[in-house]
Amino acid sequence: MTDDTAAIAVEGLRKRYGDVQAVDGVTFEVRRGEFYGILGPNGAGKTTTMEMIEGLREPDEGSARLLGQPSWPRDPALLRRIGVQLQASAFFDKLTAREQIHTFAALYGVGTERADAMLESVGLAEKRDVRDNKLSGGQAQRLSIACALVHDPELLFLDEPTTGLDPQARRNLWDLLRQINSAGRTVVLTTHYLDEAETLCDRVAIMDAGRILRVGRPADLVAELGVHNLEDVFLQLTGREYRE
Amino acid sequence: MTAFRSLSRAMTLGLLRDRTAVFFTLLFPLLFLALFGALFQSDSLTKSTWVQVGDVAVLDDMPDEELAALSDVLTLVKSADREAALEDVRQGDADAAVWEEDGRIEMRYSAADATTAGTVQGLMQSIVQSANVAATGQPPAFELATDQVEDKSVKPIQYLTPGLLGWAIAQGAAYMSAFTLVNWRKKRILRRLWLAPVSPGTVIGARVGVSLAIAFLQVAIFVGVACIPFYGLHLTGYWWLALPLVATGTLAFMSIGLLIGAWAKTEEAANGALQLVILPMAFVSGSFFPNDAMPSWLRTLSNILPLKHLTQALQDVLSRGQGWGAALPTLGGLLLFAAVLTALASRLFRWDDA
Numbered sequence: 001m002t003d004d005t006a007a008i009a010v011e012g013l014r015k016r017y018g019d020v021q022a023v024d025g026v027t028f029e030v031r032r033g034e035f036y037g038i039l040g041p042n043g044a045g046k047t048t049t050m051e052m053i054e055g056l057r058e059p060d061e062g063s064a065r066l067l068g069q070p071s072w073p074r075d076p077a078l079l080r081r082i083g084v085q086l087q088a089s090a091f092f093d094k095l096t097a098r099e100q101i102h103t104f105a106a107l108y109g110v111g112t113e114r115a116d117a118m119l120e121s122v123g124l125a126e127k128r129d130v131r132d133n134k135l136s137g138g139q140a141q142r143l144s145i146a147c148a149l150v151h152d153p154e155l156l157f158l159d160e161p162t163t164g165l166d167p168q169a170r171r172n173l174w175d176l177l178r179q180i181n182s183a184g185r186t187v188v189l190t191t192h193y194l195d196e197a198e199t200l201c202d203r204v205a206i207m208d209a210g211r212i213l214r215v216g217r218p219a220d221l222v223a224e225l226g227v228h229n230l231e232d233v234f235l236q237l238t239g240r241e242y243r244e
Numbered sequence: 245m246t247a248f249r250s251l252s253r254a255m256t257l258g259l260l261r262d263r264t265a266v267f268f269t270l271l272f273p274l275l276f277l278a279l280f281g282a283l284f285q286s287d288s289l290t291k292s293t294w295v296q297v298g299d300v301a302v303l304d305d306m307p308d309e310e311l312a313a314l315s316d317v318l319t320l321v322k323s324a325d326r327e328a329a330l331e332d333v334r335q336g337d338a339d340a341a342v343w344e345e346d347g348r349i350e351m352r353y354s355a356a357d358a359t360t361a362g363t364v365q366g367l368m369q370s371i372v373q374s375a376n377v378a379a380t381g382q383p384p385a386f387e388l389a390t391d392q393v394e395d396k397s398v399k400p401i402q403y404l405t406p407g408l409l410g411w412a413i414a415q416g417a418a419y420m421s422a423f424t425l426v427n428w429r430k431k432r433i434l435r436r437l438w439l440a441p442v443s444p445g446t447v448i449g450a451r452v453g454v455s456l457a458i459a460f461l462q463v464a465i466f467v468g469v470a471c472i473p474f475y476g477l478h479l480t481g482y483w484w485l486a487l488p489l490v491a492t493g494t495l496a497f498m499s500i501g502l503l504i505g506a507w508a509k510t511e512e513a514a515n516g517a518l519q520l521v522i523l524p525m526a527f528v529s530g531s532f533f534p535n536d537a538m539p540s541w542l543r544t545l546s547n548i549l550p551l552k553h554l555t556q557a558l559q560d561v562l563s564r565g566q567g568w569g570a571a572l573p574t575l576g577g578l579l580l581f582a583a584v585l586t587a588l589a590s591r592l593f594r595w596d597d598a
């Protein structure tokens with residue numbers, strides 16, 4: 001395995017749901033060790049794109065290679081190397097936070113000590129004996145992130161990880177993600193907080209209506225369009241109307 | 245912990261922490277056994293009540309020791325009013341009315357209960373015959389000896405245990421597989437597992453493993469309870485054949501649950517559909533009472549139901565002393581049924597609600 005293959009190489013992805021063209025020809029590359037953001041209004045196709053890249057959904061057209069391997073069809077050897085936090089969290093019925101992460105850890109052959117440490121690092125040590133339906137929205141979100149990180153993946157996908165988190169949890173998660181990224185892991189996230197994308201991401205892709213409008217370093221995009229911050233870039237590119 | 249063990253653990257905890265599910269799927273059938281077993285302690289001796297109107301020589305002249313021997317099966321009530329006696333029989337308060345007229349013994353019974361009608365006639369025949377023998381002093385030219393084919397120890401518990409056990413297995417196995425499928429789809433666990441390096445075989449294996457373990461636990465508890473002296477179940481030689489039977493039965497009922505779980509969108513819908521399938525199936529299959537009295541079309545229909553075959557084979561090996569010959573066709577049939585329904589379920593299978 002040579003390290004110069006891209007962490008993610010996406011080629012012409014398309015996906016249609018009924019008469020909604022959710023993703024309409026998406027092509028991009030993420031380098032190893034990069035922190036990459038996918039931005040876009042509601043319904044832009046970010047989640048659908050991520051899910052096709054992760055190998056969760058079969059693309060109608062196009063392909064995605066992760067760490068040099070195609071992500072579809074399902075490849076357990078590849079899945080061992082990637083971590084995914086889905087936009088809507090997935091927990092086992094009636095298990096406590098600690099039992100949840102132990103179960104996920106076991107799926108990856110990871111021991112319980114590492115799982116407990118992960119729970120601690122998202123600040124849920126005190127909530128470890130609480131069942132999933134008794135966690136607050138933000139706590140559930142943190143548990144979901146911890147479950148995605150438990151096997152120390154080389155490539156990490158986070159779909160709106162900071163949605164619903166309080167400012168403390170958000171800053172702590174930023175620190176955690178920076179730390180993971182500086183250890184050489186590749187991170188891809190979607191977010192609606194453009195300040196977050198600006199501080200965390202090496203590069204961002206701005207999507208709308210299933211297509212990528214622009215890719216670049218946040219500072220370069222701001223300079224290119226002659227505006228103040230990434231939020232202005234976003235609004236200038238995607239307009240101000242509501243999305244359905 | 246391995247993936248297999250941790251998934252098994254997650255399923256087991258998920259079930260045990262759901263009190264309602266534990267009660268209805270696991271404890272409820274056991275309560276039925278405890279209750280029915282106590283209610284039908286011994287119906288091998290059906291006792292009948294006769295109303296005797298006026299003098300009836302064969303009854304009045306019966307020697308005391310014979311009368312005493314009959315007291316186990318017969319209660320005689322005297323009455324002077326024939327109409328009232330007949331009314332009692334019509335109402336089911338008495339099983340027969342008896343009187344004597346011009347040397348003929350007259351007996352009236354109700355056809356509403358065929359078993360009792362047969363019993364009272366048989367009993368009267370034998371009383372009349374022994375009175376004839378005593379009156380003429382001639383030994384009878386022909387004698388009829390009858391006996392039941394079952395083990396002498398056959399008591400209702402011998403039928404109740406296999407029947408209710410079959411129902412319990414059906415209910416538990418179908419519920420658990422339907423629930424896991426619907427709940428894991430709804431809570432997106434299925435999708436999350438797709439993204440983990442775990443093989444479908446491990447996931448299915450864990451589900452089957454937990455269901456089998458629970459089914460064997462049910463066998464142990466049912467047989468254990470039925471064997472306490474109060475209920476008095478006697479196991480016959482090949483009782484352990486119940487284990488492979490229960491295992492294949494579990495697979496067959498899991499496949500019913502899979503089909504329902506693949507179709508249903510919510511746990512409530514799955515549970516409703518399950519009760520609509522399992523309860524009628526249990527009635528028609530004779531889980532609660534023998535299905536001999538059912539119309540023949542219903543009995544024919546019951547032949548396609550896996551529970552009917554499981555119940556019958558369980559009875560054969562648990563209380564009729566039969567062996568492999570009774571178990572093998574059922575084992576094969578249940579596996580075939582499971583294979584067909586699982587194939588059907590896999591065509592309806594969806595990863596998520598969307």
Ligand SMILES: Nc1ncnc2c1ncn2[C@@H]1O[C@H](COP(=O)(O)OP(=O)(O)OP(=O)(O)O)[C@@H](O)[C@H]1O
Nearest residue numbers: 017020022040041042043044045046047048049598
């Ligand atoms: N399972 C589905 N079935 C049908 N349509 C879908 C499905 N999932 C998404 N869509 C549609 O596809 C489009 C893209 O959805 P997607 O979830 O990818 O958007 P998103 O960019 O992640 O939005 P958000 O910021 O709200 O998370 C939307 O119009 C949505 O209605």
Ligand SMILES: [Mg+2]
Nearest residue numbers: 046047048087
């Ligand atoms: Mg989304």
